[in-house]
Amino acid sequence: MSTLADLKPTKRQRVIDLVSDAGFDVSDWGNYKRGPKWAAANPKYCYNWAFESDEQVLLSLWHAHMTEAGGQIEHTFNIREFSLDCKRKGLGTLGKRAYDMDLVLQRALHKQLPMRVMICEGDIRDDDDDQADASRVKFRLLDAEPWHIQHYDKLTGACHLVRGAAPSPYVDQFSLPTTQPANKIQITTSVRERKAEVREKALRKAQGKCQYCDKPGFTTHKGQIYLETHHVIPLSEDGPDHEHNVVALCADDHRRAHHGAEREAMQKQLLALLADLYKSPSAT
Numbered sequence: 042m043s044t045l046a047d048l049k050p051t052k053r054q055r056v057i058d059l060v061s062d063a064g065f066d067v068s069d070w071g072n073y074k075r076g077p078k079w080a081a082a083n084p085k086y087c088y089n090w091a092f093e094s095d096e097q098v099l100l101s102l103w104h105a106h107m108t109e110a111g112g113q114i115e116h117t118f119n120i121r122e123f124s125l126d127c128k129r130k131g132l133g134t135l136g137k138r139a140y141d142m143d144l145v146l147q148r149a150l151h152k153q154l155p156m157r158v159m160i161c162e163g164d165i166r167d168d169d170d171d172q173a174d175a176s177r178v179k180f181r182l183l184d185a186e187p188w189h190i191q192h193y194d195k196l197t198g199a200c201h202l203v204r205g206a207a208p209s210p211y212v213d214q215f216s217l218p219t220t221q222p223a224n225k226i227q228i229t230t231s232v233r234e235r236k237a238e239v240r241e242k243a244l245r246k247a248q249g250k251c252q253y254c255d256k257p258g259f260t261t262h263k264g265q266i267y268l269e270t271h272h273v274i275p276l277s278e279d280g281p282d283h284e285h286n287v288v289a290l291c292a293d294d295h296r297r298a299h300h301g302a303e304r305e306a307m308q309k310q311l312l313a314l315l316a317d318l319y320k321s322p323s324a325t
């Protein structure tokens with residue numbers, strides 16, 4: 042695991058190259074009056090602090106502003122407040138860049154977009170000195186790890202970013218800690234393997250709603266949405282451990298699917314639902 046010190050950039054790298062490395066289309070950078078040769082210096086892009094596509098966002102952050110706590114690398118800031126402060130001081134250009142970054146954060150949160158980070162090292166402008174020069178980046182690198190928004194206050198703009206992929210918003214009965222009964226009885230059963238990846242895909246497909254009654258799952262104390270994953274053709278009957286055979290149900294409907302009087306009709310309905318969800322586009 043890398044520490045904050047490991048992430049300190051030591052190479053001069055161009056913004057355009059890192060934006061491209063992150064997977065963004067940079068072809069429009071070349072549409073610049075000085076010609077495509079100057080694409081890297083296109084002011085429409087090269088000074089931006091945040092980039093955005095339909096699939097992801099990329100932020101430029103100072104290494105010096107990152108912190109490390111309990112092995113976790115974080116960045117706490119309020120770019121909206123900074124933007125307003127710049128405007129008050131007549132620093133319109135900086136204010137606009139900060140404002141745009143805040144909008145990118147809001148959209149990243151709203152659309153649940155994955156986040157990449159360009160880590161910057163250099164001379165950071167002293168915000169308390171109104172005559173100070175603009176910040177100057179000396180070195181930068183593209184962090185290989187994704188980041189995610191742990192907290193964003195829509196009202197104030199206060200933001201807390203954490204290095205690493207976002208934890209799943211969903212959980213099922215297998216991801217909760219198991220509680221041991223007080224009087225333990227030894228039970229030997231053959232537990233068939235359920236792949237975490239399959240359950241995760243099924244939960245994401247359901248998007249937090251029971252696929253039988255459409256009711257949203259409840260929210261756990263950790264803020265995740267709880268639904269139970271259910272193999273429509275049971276593993277014991279050689280049903281495949283594949284998302285094409287797994288639905289997410291509310292706890293009530295899961296019990297019903299196993300023990301209810303209507304369990305056979307329910308199974309037919311769920312199989313039809315899965316067939317419809319995963320039908321190949323060419324079949325339509």
Ligand SMILES: [Zn+2]
Nearest residue numbers: 251254291294
């Ligand atoms: Zn239900």
Ligand SMILES: [Zn+2]
Nearest residue numbers: 270271272295
């Ligand atoms: Zn089940």
